[in-house]
Amino acid sequence: MNLEKYQQYSRIARGLEQADLVLKDARIINVFTEEIIRGDIAIQDGIIAGIGSFQGKEERDLGGKYVCPGFIDSHLHLESTLVTPAELVTVASRHGTTTFIVDPHESANVSGLAGIDYILEQTEDVKANVYVMMPSCVPATGIDDNGCTLTAQDMAPYLNNSRILGLGEVMDSISVVQGDKGMHDKLELFEGRIRDGHAPFLVEGDLQAYAMAGIATDHECSFFDYAMRERRNGLTILIREGSAARNLEALVGGLVQRKMNGEGFCFCTDDKHIEDIQQEGHIDHNVRKAIRLGMNSVSAIKMATINAANCYGLKDKGAIAPGRQADLLVLSDLVNVEVEDVYYKGQLIDKNENIVIKPCASELKNTVHVAEFSKEAFHLESKDGTFPVILCEEGQITTRKGTLKASDGPCEFQPDDDYQKIAVVERHKATGKIGRGVIGGFGIRGGAIASSVSHDSHNIIVIGDNDEDMELAVRELIRTQGGYTIVENHKVFDTLALPVMGLMSDKGFEKDNATLKRMIQKAHDMGVKKGHDPFITLSFMALPVIPQIRITPRGVYDVENGSFY
Secondary structure (H helix, E strand, O other), X not given: OOHHHHHHHHHHHOOOOOEEEEEEEEEEEEOOOOXXXXXXXXXXXXXXXXXXXXXXXXXXXXXXXXXXXXXXEEEEOHXXXXXXXXXXXHHHHOOOEEEEEEOOHHHHHHHOHHHHHHHHHHOOOOOOEEEEEEOOOOOOOOOOOOOOOOOHHHHHHHHHOOOEEEEEEEOOHXXXXXXXXXXXXXXXXXXOOEEEEOOOOOOHHHHHXXXXXXXXXXXXXXXXXXXXHHHHOOXXXXXXXXXXXXXXXXXXXXXXXXXXXXXXXXXXXXXXXXXXXXXXXXXXXXXXXXXXXXXXXXXXXXXXXXXXXXXXXXXXXXXXXXXXXXXXXXXXXXXXXXXXXXXXXXXXXXXXXXXXXXXXXXXXXXXXXXXXXXXXXXOOEEOOOEEEEEEEOOOOOOEEEEEEEOOOOOEEOOOOOOEEEEEEEOOOOOOOOEEEEEEEOOOOOOEEEEEOOOOOOOOEEEEEOOHHHHHHHHHHHHHHOOEEEEEEOOEEEEEEEOOEOOOEEOOOHHHHHHHHHHHHHHHHHOOOOOOOOHHHHHHOOXXXXXXXXXXXXXXXXXXXXXXXX
8 A cells, every 4th residue: 555545544544534435334243353343434445444433425324234344255166157257256246245266277178378368358357356266287187188288387477467366276186295296386386375275085194295285275075074184284174055066064064063163164156057146145145054054143254254365365355444445245134144235345336237248269169179979989888797887966076986787798788767878078179089987866868968068178078868869969069169958859958058168158147047947947857866956967077086986088987096997
């Protein structure tokens, strides 16, 4: 802060000069002392100049309503919301999220540095704070077939960008603990900055080695006991509640049971579709749910504000205090936490303002390149009649290993009500690779469902009960250059086109939401289990860094043993 500005703010704080805006008679949540203090908030140039009793050039009487800091989403992938970045940020900000810690590794795995630049450019003038973590794992592992490769040398020019906070989620834990030079070059590049983690189910020695590498966070905890193991090693736990992975109940339930106040824990969404945000909220939903589970309201708000600000070194965010940015939420109460008004840099956000969708480079809308294939490519045989099975888990992105004994000798797999066929088609470099396997617990019958959103390499993934419909589904996504599609009885039922890197639509979320809602209902009508979001569950089945079993263009992969079947 320059001296002239400080002098002005100092005069306001001491009552010698009026602020441009004063929010009068607020119940102010102090995240430092956990007190609720009644008073006024003086705001100048988007900065909080004072708290107490003030007169302003403009005054707004809050009538004793609660005011807390703007919420922070400590980890998310804007590309995984299906809409353009500005749309997601704008909609989520209307629910009180004013700061976003974004990891663009989805777009980077498709389009490399151009994908990262797209995220930066699309969010440079939104009415929220959008920070970027530099993707660490492009590709995610050495067995991935993605679009690009990023090295530490590629990342170095971005260090001077003030919006780049640190290194994105380091999901290749094997490379970390085994001291792989390429990975440690990236870790060293971000020495002194925040380095995010991705470390589900590491054994204790590996977990300690992982933490020793300077990795500070993890959002992959689905059980409280494992979260506590990570806390004992110094990691901050990002409690995830998104569209597919919902870990909040287990983790907050553990905090409440142990009477812990949430220190060392923050909230994130990771991957949350915009229709879910509209229906239940964003980080405000996490706060409400934590309170319903028995957490103290102020403690829950701290996990959504100051805890995250401290974790990511955002010294001017996360609190209502002099010198902090005036990102403020006016709340109805501290139980339902209904966000009535949102202030970003002291300006009231217009919840009805039209969202402008920026165009993107044409090459980012031409990223689906598949070698010629036929329905015979989806045939699946076993020499001994035994097939490894990927078993889905409701409400989680983890899977379990299963085995199907179809016969006592060589046979072709035949889908039924319990087991269907799953395949991944490489779509970046037209290599012709197609991995095939068996999935249980998903449930589609009478057709196929496919997606080009397939973490983190984003090849085309398809599940079906017959080869003809699986072929048709893949060809439909080649036609649209990415998206979601459902095929029923050899006809395309509907497609949500996602032409921006095969990940996002640029047509506007309201129309897309109607299409997606119709498609999700159709998927459930065709047998997909009610506990699954059909497309989000599908999108994680090819991610070989999440236990226990996955499928890639190279075949079915045992994550725990690090080998293909």
